[in-house]
Each structure stands twice: as structure tokens, then as C-alpha cells.
Amino acid sequence: LREFASGVLRAAFVAAARLLWHAGLTGWLLRRSSVHPAVLVLTYHRVAEEQGRGAVGHRPNIIDRDLFRSHLAWLSSWCRPVSTTELREFLGGRGSWSGVGYLVTFDDGYRDVLDAAVPILEAAGARAVVMVTSGILDGTLVLPADVAAGVVPGQAPRLYLDARSTRELRERGVEVGAHSVSHRPLEELEAVEQEAEIRHSRSRLEEVLGGAVEVFSWPIGRVPGGLRELARRAGFTLVFANDFGAVLPGDDPLDLPRIAAVEYSVPVLAGKVLVALLAGSLRRWRRG
Numbered sequence: 195l196r197e198f199a200s201g202v203l204r205a206a207f208v209a210a211a212r213l214l215w216h217a218g219l220t221g222w223l224l225r226r227s228s229v230h231p232a233v234l235v236l237t238y239h240r241v242a243e244e245q246g247r248g249a250v251g252h253r254p255n256i257i258d259r260d261l262f263r264s265h266l267a268w269l270s271s272w273c274r275p276v277s278t279t280e281l282r283e284f285l286g287g288r289g290s291w292s293g294v295g296y297l298v299t300f301d302d303g304y305r306d307v308l309d310a311a312v313p314i315l316e317a318a319g320a321r322a323v324v325m326v327t328s329g330i331l332d333g334t335l336v337l338p339a340d341v342a343a344g345v346v347p348g349q350a351p352r353l354y355l356d357a358r359s360t361r362e363l364r365e366r367g368v369e370v371g372a373h374s375v376s377h378r379p380l381e382e383l384e385a386v387e388q389e390a391e392i393r394h395s396r397s398r399l400e401e402v403l404g405g406a407v408e409v410f411s412w413p414i415g416r417v418p419g420g421l422r423e424l425a426r427r428a429g430f431t432l433v434f435a436n437d438f439g440a441v442l443p444g445d446d447p448l449d450l451p452r453i454a455a456v457e458y459s460v461p462v463l464a465g466k467v468l469v470a471l472l473a474g475s476l477r478r479w480r481r482g
């Protein structure tokens with residue numbers, strides 16, 4: 195019953211978002227809810243390398259190239275791209291800020307981010323961070339979503355980033371962050387394993403890149419405060435959660451909400467963004 199109810203809610207949201215968009219109200223509402231500074235951090239996983247809507251099919255976590263381009267075009271039309279350096283300044287209340295910024299994040303470490311997403315990011319002038327699950331770098335780990343799809347280790351060498359393509363990402367101006375070693379739900383592991391997942395993902399990526407890695411995103415779900423403390427002690431200075439929302443000035447840099455953007459049409463993404471900004475206004479008002 196709960197599943198049915200959430201399905202109905204989702205369908206109602208999609209219908210309402212489309213209605214607002216086609217009535218021309220989304221832009222009007224966004225202009226009103228974006229007077230206070232906020233940063234939208236969007237979460238993606240994969241971008242289809244093949245052209246056309248048919249290319250995506252039923253595969254999970256993958257967005258069609260044209261749709262991804264449309265997302266960025268829509269975002270660029272009313273908010274500005276923000277790097278992680280600017281995000282840190284924003285959180286610390288430094289710099290002069292007005293309006294809304296956006297940052298693109300890709301979780302997991304799929305190779306198609308380099309091949310299909312980077313040219314689109316470059317054309318849009320967008321800033322992005324790719325959170326790499328360090329276990330994929332040597333080709334022995336298969337991520338849970340792909341295990342379910344029947345992928346076995348070594349069978350799909352071009353599915354994930356390797357050391358070389360991870361370096362290439364950084365050379366092309368995309369930041370690299372960590373996303374644990376094995377992509378297991380960290381809250382279910384023993385303390386020793388939790389710490390290893392966080393620390394070793396960082397050290398392995400730093401070894402590959404020859405430079406500092408200070409951004410992290412949690413592999414799955416909601417994360418208890420104790421794990422955030424582990425991330426801080428491991429040296430991460432920006433940590434993205436899987437909680438929904440817009441980032442506001444003064445938010446905890448180790449617990450930043452995001453907006454999962456995967457398969458939405460532009461009107462539905464706009465509806466999600468609107469809800470995130472309205473919830474942000476409420477949060478700002480409560481803080482006083």
C-alpha cells in the first residue's frame with residue numbers, strides 16, 4: 195500500500211510540475227524563490243554514449259545525452275555554474291553572492307561521464323565533480339546496479355573509469371571526489387571497515403591523481419552523524435549526502451543536500467528545483 199501511495203504521489207507531482215511549466219508559472223515562481231542565495235547540487239550517475247532516446251532503454255541511473263544537455267541549458271538560463279572552491283566560499287559566507295548557483299555531481303565513476311558528459315559540460319560552461327568508487331579502478335569491482343544487470347568482473351572494461359581516464363577527467367577541468375572503496379552501505383559495516391572505506395578511497399584516488407582529494411559523497415542512503423565525523427577526520431572538507439534539498443549559506447559542509455536529477459524531463463526537474471528552493475526558504479526562515 196505504501197508503494198502504491200508513493201507511486202500516486204509521484205504521478206501527482208509530475209502532473210503538477212508539467213501543468214505549472216506549461217502554464218508558464220514555473221519561471222515566475224522560480225524568480226520569486228531565488229531572491230536569496232542558494233546552490234543546487236545535482237546528482238547524476240551516467241550519460242548515454244549513444245545518441246537518441248532509444249539508447250537509454252531500461253538501464254538504471256542513465257540519462258539520455260539530449261536530455262542532459264537540456265537540463266544544463268535550462269539551468270544555465272537562470273543560474274550560474276559554481277565550482278567546489280566557490281561552494282566553500284559560499285558556505286563560509288565569503289565572497290559576494292546573489293541568486294542561485296549550480297554544481298553537477300556524478301556518483302560511482304562510470305566511463306561514459308568522460309566520453310559523453312564532459313563535452314556537454316564544457317559546451318554549457320558547467321562545473322562538475324565525479325565521485326569515484328575507488329574499487330573500480332583496478333577492474334575487480336562490479337557495482338551493485340551492474341551485478342543485478344549481469345555484469346561480471348573484467349567483462350566490461352570500458353564500463354568504469356580506470357586510473358588513466360580518471361586523470362584525464364581532472365585534466366579536462368572536472369574535479370574528482372571519493373565515493374567509498376566498495377560501494378557497500380557504510381552504516382551497516384563495522385567501525386573498522388567504515389573507516390577503511392572512507393580513508394582508503396581517498397588515499398587510492400590521491401595516489402592515482404598525484405594531488406589532494408577533499409570531496410566525498412556517501413554511496414547509499416541517509417548517513418548518521420558519526421560517519422560524518424569519520425569523513426572529517428579522513429580529511430574531507432566537502433561531503434555530499436543523498437538527502438533532498440538546496441544548499442544554503444551556513445550549511446554544514448560535511449552534510450550537503452542534493453537533487454537527484456536522473457531521468458526527469460526539464461519541467462519535472464524545474465518542479466523539483468522549485469520545491470528545493472521553497473523548502474530552503476522555510477529552513478532559512480526557521481533559522482531566523
Ligand SMILES: [Zn+2]
Pocket residue numbers: 301302373377412413414
Ligand atoms: Zn553511488
